[in-house]
Amino acid sequence: MNIFKLSIKNIFNRPLSSVLSVILLSLGVSMISLLILINTVLKEQMDNNLKGIDMVVGAKGSPLQLILSSVYHVDSPTGNIPLNEAKAIEKNKMVGNSVPLLYGDNFKGYRIVGTNSNFFELYNLKIKAGNYFNNYFEAVIGAKVAEKLNLNLGDEFVSSHGLRETGETHDDSSFIVTGILEYSNSVADNLILTSPNSIWEIHADHNHSEQIDHDDEHDHDEHDHDEHDHDEHDHDNEREITAMLVKFKSPMNIIQFPRYINEQTNLQSAVPSYEISRLFKLFGFGIETISLLAYLIIIVSGISIFITLFNSMKERKYDLALIRTLGGTRIQLTMMLIFESLFLTIFGFLMGVFLSRIGLLFISNFIEASFNFSLNNIIIINEEWWLFLISVIIGLVSCLIPSIQVYKMDISKILSNE
Amino acid sequence: MIETKSLKFSYDGKFVFEFPDIKLKDGENLLILGNSGIGKSTLLHNLAGILTPQSGSIKIFGNDISKFSEIEIDKFRGENIGIIFQRPHFVNSLTVKENLQLAKYLGKNLEGDIKETLSSLKILDKIDKKPNDLSQGEKQRVSIAIAIINSPKLILADEPTSSLDDSNCNNVVNILKEQASKKNAQLIVITHDSRLKKHFRTSLQL
Structure with a gap:
């Protein structure tokens, strides 16, 4: 048993709210990821076919x-x-x-x-x-x-x-x-x-x-x-x-x-280059709107993680006090909360990336069948590292207040109020 | 050897608790009796290093824990002191076994035998249960197991019997004394429950 395992056990101890947080985050991530992927692959493919045609x-x-x-x-x-x-x-x-x-x-x-x-x-x-x-x-x-x-x-x-x-x-x-x-x-x-x-x-x-x-x-x-x-x-x-x-x-x-x-x-x-940039401009508005929506979902998932952790602090105050009396330090308890939050967001991110690839496969099959056109590269792209960074930041921000609370926790007061 | 000298504590800086000196030789147990509101838990928290005294010294096995930094005291507590609370506390997301594993991890203890400890408390069959699925008596035994798994040299018990009937009260005190002597630990019980007087040779009235 260690602090990391304890975090995982805590997450599984409240399955519903954990699943909700992960679903929200992976939904947001997969939407953005899918948009980026389609945009990149489509543009690449379109440019490739445009070469040499004025x-x-x-x-x-x-x-x-x-x-x-x-x-x-x-x-x-x-x-x-x-x-x-x-x-x-x-x-x-x-x-x-x-x-x-x-x-x-x-x-x-x-x-x-x-x-x-x-x-x-x-x-x-x-x-x-x-x-x-x-x-x-x-x-x-x-x-x-x-x-x-x-x-x-x-x-x-x-x-x-x-x-x-x-x-x-x-x-x-x-x-x-x-x-x-x-x-x-x-x-x-x-x-x-x-x-x-x-x-x-x-x-x-x-x-x-x-x-x-x-x-x-x-x-x-x-x-x-x-x-x-x-x-x-x-x-x-x-x-x-x-x-x-x-x-x-x-x-x-x-x-x-x-x-x-x-x-x-x-x-x-x-002129193909002109017509295609016109076409992408038409897409652009839709893509921006969906991206905005997706970022909103990611933020909501952050709020959901925050609320989960914040509420659990009340339920777990005796657990936390016990850990302190057993020799656990403030830092260890704070790490426990950060792990919990990061685990949810990183897992959500990975789920999101996975979902977006499945989505791309579906779309690719659909396009190939109807237009004889294929989107065939499925790779991690640079923009997704940004998405990963955003997920991690969301994870850290949502555990900030609970972490400060647990760091400042007065265990004597908690134990005296029993 | 546990020794406190002119120990004073204050929550707000105005009202000051003054505690009588304690001197406990190796191998001795102590009963501290006092009515509610007199600062019993405050004394226990001072002894456990959960609270830092305003003045005075607390020497436990030669270490003055009132001079320790917070990290030092957390470490010292984890390795040397076991605490039993009036109402048993657990990490509720963990099973009985995992709670004990966590206690061992936090106390940096590699030796404590979980199965042996549980079977000496006659609750080995509860090893994979979650604390919430246990009866009140079982919970108390598990909390004793958590307190003693790291073979502490000092066991502090805060009102361990106040909500129990006479026969259960005797049971718990006997278990505590038995486990303390088995682990070569000294036991300090703080309570308002005067039924415990007959179990202790040394007692202190607050």
């Missing part, structure tokens, strides 16, 4: 939607743009690299993207097995797609129209897996890549030339429905792409060029 060009509509669909592959595209207009931009002197993107199909919810080797360069993709796509209906699949759908080199699959699993299938043309990518921790992990020609080819044989499933009812004014029955699709001026990712030669161009496109052409340009 501007996105697509059909007119919401700029945020354009970014979300063509950079993060989570929203529906705004529509299609004529290939020759995209090529005109590509040839502009200010444009460095450009990556075309074509949507239209999916396989079991994973998007099939028509693009070229620039896409591989942009995300620094390496092929783990097999080869780059060269011919029609050859596909290179992301590492996660291969894992989740259990696809191997040489496997064939039939795509469905649209970006959701429920679209009609293109039974007459099937893709063959010619390459599997290494994990890149980018959007490419969840994509199926093929050549633009494959996408054009699939849709050429059908009674519609649009590459996008229009179930989504997005703005698609510029699509010409008269084209439906054309048999020839060889010409660039009839072909369309969904969007184009652009890297400028000089960072200066990011100011003029997007404005030029928005004002002078039928296309829309959006």
Whole structure:
């Protein structure tokens, strides 16, 4: 038996109030911790996918939607743009690299993207097995797609129209897996890549030339429905792409060029870094409100520990006096109270961190299922050491008054009043 | 050898308790009798080092505890003095065994045999009980066990029998004397209970 063990026994001797204090603290800590985690991981992931993209060009509509669909592959595209207009931009002197993107199909919810080797360069993709796509209906699949759908080199699959699993299938043309990518921790992990020609080819044989499933009812004014029955699709001026990712030669161009496109052409340009910081600003208010609430809960837990200790001082005054008469010093009794308080707060903190990780796992699973997007690093982050410090301070502050009381306790008076 | 000389104590600086000198040779027990309000507990707390006298000296086994610092007196008390209170006190979150372990820890005592002590008080079967689950008589025996586990050289008992009937009163006094002689400890009982007179050769009237 020692003072530390005695503290633990005391805590277990009043289970209800101890549990209440721990629950309150861990609730507050897990809320803040989860917010910090999501914010960090999400920002990291979003920034990672933004690398090398100065501007996105697509059909007119919401700029945020354009970014979300063509950079993060989570929203529906705004529509299609004529290939020759995209090529005109590509040839502009200010444009460095450009990556075309074509949507239209999916396989079991994973998007099939028509693009070229620039896409591989942009995300620094390496092929783990097999080869780059060269011919029609050859596909290179992301590492996660291969894992989740259990696809191997040489496997064939039939795509469905649209970006959701429920679209009609293109039974007459099937893709063959010619390459599997290494994990890149980018959007490419969840994509199926093929050549633009494959996408054009699939849709050429059908009674519609649009590459996008229009179930989504997005703005698609510029699509010409008269084209439906054309048999020839060889010409660039009839072909369309969904969007184009652009890297400028000089960072200066990011100011003029997007404005030029928005004002002078039928296309829309959006700057990802701007749209994403706008998005985070929108989140920001909510995050601050929840954080405030969480800090309030942590303070309430401190008050609950204080009240518990303060009340227990009255109940335990004879216990404490006995400990003194048995040779216990004032310091030992004070340490006992501090241990009790710190044990509750540190345990609460650990519970909170644990809960936040479970919460993150749940959210991660949810996001992955619905958006093909994963938050995969679960590590202790710096901000959480601050949270630990705050918990310890709360623990020390809540036992301050009881500790002073016990330090000043007059045992003779207590023992005489029996 | 326990010796006090011209011991005075005051709570507020105005009303001063003056206690007669005590001189107790090794191996002797003492009964201190006095009516309520006369300062019995105050004397006991002075002897135990819980209160510090205004003036005078308290020599216990050659140490003048009135000159000790608070930390010294806490240590001395833990190692040399066992106290039994009128109403038994425990650390209620601990079992009987853990209370005794705590007493040993605080008194820095490695030797005290918990089971032997409890069985000599005939309460070994209560070893894993919480104090609140014990009867009044059992509680008193446990509090005696806590007081003697560290083999103190001096046992102080404050009104140990005042709420007991005659037969229980005799029982408790016999247990105290028996345990004191077993541990080679000197016993000082402070009480207003004159039934105890016949049990002690030496007594002092306050």
